[in-house]
Amino acid sequence: MIPRQPRVANQVETPIPHRDRRLGGPHWWDPDRIQHLDDMPHHCPACGSSLDGSGGIVVEYWEADRRLYHVWCRACRWTGDVVRVRRMIGHEAAD
Numbered sequence: 001m002i003p004r005q006p007r008v009a010n011q012v013e014t015p016i017p018h019r020d021r022r023l024g025g026p027h028w029w030d031p032d033r034i035q036h037l038d039d040m041p042h043h044c045p046a047c048g049s050s051l052d053g054s055g056g057i058v059v060e061y062w063e064a065d066r067r068l069y070h071v072w073c074r075a076c077r078w079t080g081d082v083v084r085v086r087r088m089i090g091h092e093a094a095d
């Protein structure tokens with residue numbers, strides 16, 4: 001019995017999906033990216049130190065449609081969540 005030879009004639013090169021795509025320029029996710037940068041805290045809410053660079057950690061996450069930032073400050077070790085409030089509804093202050 002002759003062993004069956006592997007068929008290579010029908011080999012198809014797998015296309016690279018991102019070959020012709022450019023990484024720069026406008027994208028559909030730009031509004032979200034820009035809002036991320038606008039809302040991201042740059043200073044610690046407890047001591048005011050800069051969180052940029054190695055000053056701390058700022059991680060974005062979501063609760064439904066709310067964008068939250070989990071923050072850790074290297075200077076004072078404060079840890080907590082920061083949420084940008086665009087509209088605050090409260091009661092009138094007493095006279």
Ligand SMILES: [Zn+2]
Pocket residue numbers: 044045046047048049073074075076077078
């Ligand atoms: Zn701090």
